Amino acid sequence: MKIYRLHTKQNLPISIEEAWSFLSNPTNLKKITPDYMGFNILSGNEKLMYPGQIIQYIVTPVMGIPTKWVTEITHVEDKKYFVDEQRFGPYSLWHHKHFLNEIPGGVEMEDIIDYKIPMGIIGQMVHPIIVKPKLNEIFEYRRKKLIELFGEYKN
Template identity: 70%
Template sequence: MKLYQLHSKQAFPISRQKAWKFLSNPANLKVITPDHMGFHILSGADRPMFPGQIIQYKVSPFSGYTTKWVTEITHVKEGEYFVDEQRFGPYALWHHKHFIKDINGGVEMEDIIDYKIPFGLLGQWVHPIIVKKQLKQIFSYREKKLTELFGKLKTTPNQLTLKSF
């Protein structure tokens, strides 16, 4: 089974504290997820983020299919990073690292997601047609929404790459 990685960097003219306050609030995930995904938080987002926190969502990754997605916040370093891992959901593996660091004129937000697709060779075949395309769309949407909320640093280009191992 192949391992895939999505790597995204975005820069915004805000403080690290403001970025952390927004990104570490699980309720804000709905704000930066496209409406067509039917994303709803079912439970676990009623407290500030902490290691061991379980958050349950309902999501429709494509039309006609809705699933539960359960993630655990496994690591948190206040103001710097947090990690969420899928415990139940559409992926065979989902390990998502979120980093925030100060840069000249603002903050850089970096996402590194390591994931595996279920269903063996069929999943590998479907990945470039559906999953990769959808993840690019979701992160492009996030970039647009975050830019609407916080503005954009013109000196630092945003980056999005997807690769497989």
């Protein structure tokens, strides 16, 4: 069983309060997801983030095939971190930790995602060709979109 990890960090010139307000609102995920992903929240975004919250999405990550994705927000510590875990969707495992840290002149956002691809050895063969590049592309889009929304961090 191969478990992969994606680890990203990004600094933004905003307060921890502004960062938390934006990132802890599930509706904002659509704003930082590429349009081609066909991201659409079906339910669960009626309230700000809380432990036990179930959020249902439709995404079209590969070849325009709609996929239902259900995540649970399992842990939340106000203005510090939250964790979302896939309950149903394209991965065998998806555990995404979002951390916020105050830094001089802004905030550091850190994402740590541990994930497993289904289909055993076939999934492992597809990972470096399709899955890893697609995840990197999505997070690079997010990085650029957050700069567009909040400005570039300069220290």
